[in-house]
Amino acid sequence: MSRHSLIAHYGKKEAVTVQNTSITDNFIIHPESHLQEFGFNSTLHDLAELGLTVKEVAIDLFLIAMSVYAADTRISRKYHAQDEWTREIDIYLPVSNSDLWHRNTQLLSNLLQFLTGDRWTFHFRSRPAEYRILAHTARPDLFTEIDHISLLSGGLDSFIGAIDTLDSGQKPLFISHHNDAVTSSVQNYCLNALKEHFGDDSFYSIKSHVGFSSELFSSGYEDTTRSRSFLFYTLAILAASALPRDRKVIVPENGLIALNVPLDTLRLGALSTRTAHPYFIARLNQLAAKLSLDVDIENPYRHQTKGQMIDECKDKSFLRAHIAETMSCSDPKKARWQGHSPQHCGYCLPCLIRRASIKHGFGKDETSYGLALTDNAINSRNVEGIHIRSFQVACQRLQNKPHLAKILIHKPGPLSDAPNEIPKYEKLYQDGMQEVYGLVKDIVVKPME
Structure with missing residues (x-):
């Protein structure tokens, strides 16, 4: 087992004292550039283009999620965990209000341990003076009326959630995250189908490409990606922080998957994904409240099966016409092992x-x-x-x-x-x-x- 420290920097590398003996990696974020490697600046730019000036503490949360996602996907459980699962990871990050984050470090660590099964420790420091303000200031005349934020992953559940929302006459902002061409393509299909059916001006959407190259660290590759949902949610919280009121974030996920009761004793704990578990969503809401973000994350389908979601969809004929193009598979790319193009594995x-x-x-x-x-x-x-x-x-x-x-x-x-x-x-x-x-x-x- 190897303890890891990941040190994030703005603009240039700073001198940071690592508190524990560990493998140390650094990565630098360039907020002043249009660097696409991490997707940080382009996401802030896209939000500003909708007239949304986000809160600095929400940017902190987004950058924490980016750092966690980088560590999660680039530190191999097989080679760096004591039981081939649990890793010990320290994150060092500059933030807008270090005192505020120090008060909430334990809550942040606990919710991530529940989600990923790893032991997370956070060390916060103040941002360098030249990076105290990172939000892109949007022109007031660009501001658009948005009823709420909703996640749109390209999966069947989020597609049903989008249909139900648009059929009710609400005007949401759909937030999507992708780190591969397959996911991006499915999301494009869903967004285009919704526009064609409900109208070009029926909703707003932002697709955020946040990912890290395999060369970023020297600690291997990890494909369990339990922290992806945390990154996805923080993208939505980031957008919601700019809304003047009704800062609601909808997470459309059927209750059976959200609970994810283990099928056998070998799947206990974080070995079984907790992406939309009620406890995780409650802790994330608690963290948002303590950060004064006033965001309410809600899964309106938490008491429904996936079949019931289909039964009660507000436009079943439209859903039926496009359902085959949505993506539910945990890893559609594994079809390439059999020489096929990416598709649902089926099992x-x-x-x-x-x-x-x-x-x-x-x-x-x-x-x-x-x-x-x-x-x-x-x-x-x-x-x-x-x-x-x-x-x-x-x-x-x-x-x-x-x-x-x-x-x-x-x-x-x-x-x-x-x-x-x-x-x-x-x-x-x-x-x-x-x-x-x-x-x-x-x-x-x-x-x-």
């Missing part, structure tokens, strides 16, 4: 939930999947068989002992922030697993040579 947890929801909502699924669910048996020794069999076992267990739902929904994390919603989460979990069982129950999975 990861998000793919199986997607397939079950479309079967529930529409019956026929036009999505292209790498794994076809046919009458042929699937090898339980292979990864696709393992995922399907895990769902079968978990669903059968719940069928036999439905009372387990009361216990299992608490496994991924606390639900104590809204105790009155616990019965709804219990029903959501039962409904969601029943939905998936309708897909996997008749699939033959067995060991084969």
